Structure formats: C-alpha cells, structure tokens
Amino acid sequence: MTFSRSFAFRRGVYLSPGVPPLTRGFAIYQGFRLSSFTSLKHRLSTFTKTVSPTRNIPKYSRKNKSFLMYTTAVLIFGIGFTYASAPLYRIFCQTTGFSGTPMTGTSTINPNRLVPSKNSRRIKVTFNADTSRALNWSFTPQQREVRVLPGETSLAFYTAKNESNKDIIGMATYNVTPSKVAPYFNKIQCFCFEEQMLGAGEQVDMPVFFFIDPEIENDPLMKDVDTVTLSYTFFKAKYDDNGTLIPIPA
Structure with a gap:
C-alpha cells in the first residue's frame, strides 16, 4: 500500500x-x-x-430554593390566619349579628333605642345553658323565660358551680335562635368570651343585661317571631405553650 x-x-x-x-x-x-x-x-x-445534568444543577437549585421559600411563606401565613380567624370571626359576628350571634357592647347602642315600644307586642325570651364534657361544672339559668317589649332592658342571671376539687377556668360562647333575630338582640353586658375562674366547689351568679332593638317591629321578616332563645355554652379554657389563651370560636 x-x-x-x-x-x-x-x-x-x-x-x-x-x-x-x-x-x-x-x-x-x-x-x-x-x-x-x-x-x-x-x-x-x-x-x-x-x-450533562450537572450543567443545570445551579438553575434547578435556585428554583427549588424559591419554591421552598414560597411554600414556607404560605404555610406561615396559613397558620397565622388560622390562629387569628377565631377572634376575628367572633368580633365580626358580635358587630353584625351574623350566625346567630347577638350584638354586644355599649358603643353600638343608640340611647334612643332604649325606649320601650308600648304599642308593640311582648316577645318571650327563653334561656338555655350547656357545658362541655371536659368541664366539670354545673351551669343553669335562674329563670326559664322573661317577656320584654322591644326597646325594654332586661336583666337575667345564670348560676355556675365548679363541681371539682380544683380551680378551673372556663369560657362561654353564646347565640340566639332563630338566628335571624341576632341583629336585633343586643347584650349590654354579659360574661361571654371572658375567662371565668371558679375555685374548687365555688358557685357564682352571672348576669346578662340585654334588650331587643325596636327596629325589629319594622322588619317584615320578624313578624312571625314571638319567642327568642338565648343559649350559653361553657368550655374549659385552653392555653398554648406560651400561656396564651386559645380562642374559642363563636
């Protein structure tokens, strides 16, 4: 070759x-x-x-870090919102009467509404009391019912007794039925959503000061309402690891 x-x-x-x-x-x-x-x-x-897959490692690493940061932020926001939602929802219900929650506080009360409507029908208000299984208390209303005119203030009492041999802190939630009456049912003072500590064997009387807004007479949807039931339920107060009270949903 x-x-x-x-x-x-x-x-x-x-x-x-x-x-x-x-x-x-x-x-x-x-x-x-x-x-x-x-x-x-x-x-x-x-x-x-x-x-070679190693050429894209920095790129994918940055994407993974961004995704992790985004997921963590969403998780933290979700936890914070969950923790805050109960008191925010309760405040909303108390202000608007939403979900059968009576309106509370004196700041939203117009003094002109505290005038009994003498020509109006009387509305029967009945009282109900319950306790959770975790709370060893007896809890009962002192009166079965009262009859009030729209605009007329009324004072009622509940009795709570700690049946255990140790101090216990309880908290009460409340609502009215029928729920459509809630915007017209105003509680000037009550013991709801506040820590109530009873010593072992202690018994106390708890007052509720309320009235029904006279505007209920001008609402055609309320014409069939003759009876309103005010219900309270007591729960055992719970606290987180920092000693902060865990809110009870309305």
Whole structure:
C-alpha cells in the first residue's frame, strides 16, 4: 500500500523520503489513529457538555430554593390566619349579628333605642345553658323565660358551680335562635368570651343585661317571631405553650 505525502501531511505526520516503506506505513497508520482518537474525544466532550445534568444543577437549585421559600411563606401565613380567624370571626359576628350571634357592647347602642315600644307586642325570651364534657361544672339559668317589649332592658342571671376539687377556668360562647333575630338582640353586658375562674366547689351568679332593638317591629321578616332563645355554652379554657389563651370560636 502506498500513501501519498499529502495524505501524511493531512494526518499531521511528515516523514523524510529516506524512511523505509514499512516504517513509513506504520507511522502514517499511527498518525491516523491518533487523529481519529482526538476527533472522537472532542465529539464526546461536546456531547457530554450538551447532555450533562450537572450543567443545570445551579438553575434547578435556585428554583427549588424559591419554591421552598414560597411554600414556607404560605404555610406561615396559613397558620397565622388560622390562629387569628377565631377572634376575628367572633368580633365580626358580635358587630353584625351574623350566625346567630347577638350584638354586644355599649358603643353600638343608640340611647334612643332604649325606649320601650308600648304599642308593640311582648316577645318571650327563653334561656338555655350547656357545658362541655371536659368541664366539670354545673351551669343553669335562674329563670326559664322573661317577656320584654322591644326597646325594654332586661336583666337575667345564670348560676355556675365548679363541681371539682380544683380551680378551673372556663369560657362561654353564646347565640340566639332563630338566628335571624341576632341583629336585633343586643347584650349590654354579659360574661361571654371572658375567662371565668371558679375555685374548687365555688358557685357564682352571672348576669346578662340585654334588650331587643325596636327596629325589629319594622322588619317584615320578624313578624312571625314571638319567642327568642338565648343559649350559653361553657368550655374549659385552653392555653398554648406560651400561656396564651386559645380562642374559642363563636
């Protein structure tokens, strides 16, 4: 086999004319192998750079960090909102009478509404009391019912007794039925949503001062309402690890 000089130059091999043909052929063959190996190595290197997953590690790492931060922020917000939702919902209900929650506080009461409507019908208000199973208290209303005119204030009492041999703190929630009456049922003073501590065997009377807004007479949806029930339920107060009271939903 005869190799031309130009072929030898293309393969990066140059031999003087005095080199024996066999040696010349072997040298050219070696040059051909070296050139082919170098070309193959370059192609493999290019292919590796193209498909290697390690090239995208920083990019995906940044994406993972961003996703983790976003998820953590959403989780923290969710926990905070959950913790705050109970008192916020309670305040909303107390202000608007939503969900059968009577309106409370003297700041929302117009003195002109505290005038009995003498020509109006009397509405019967009945009283109900319950306790949770975790609270070893007896809790009862002192009166079964009262009859009031719209705009007339009324004072009622409940009695609570700690039946255990240790001090216990309780909290009460309340509502009225039918729930549509709630915006017109105003409690000026009561013991709801406040910590009530009773010593072992202690018994106390708890007052409720309320009135029904005279505007109830102008609402056609209230024409069929003759009886309203005010209900209280006492729960055992619970606290978190920091000693903060855990709100009881309205």
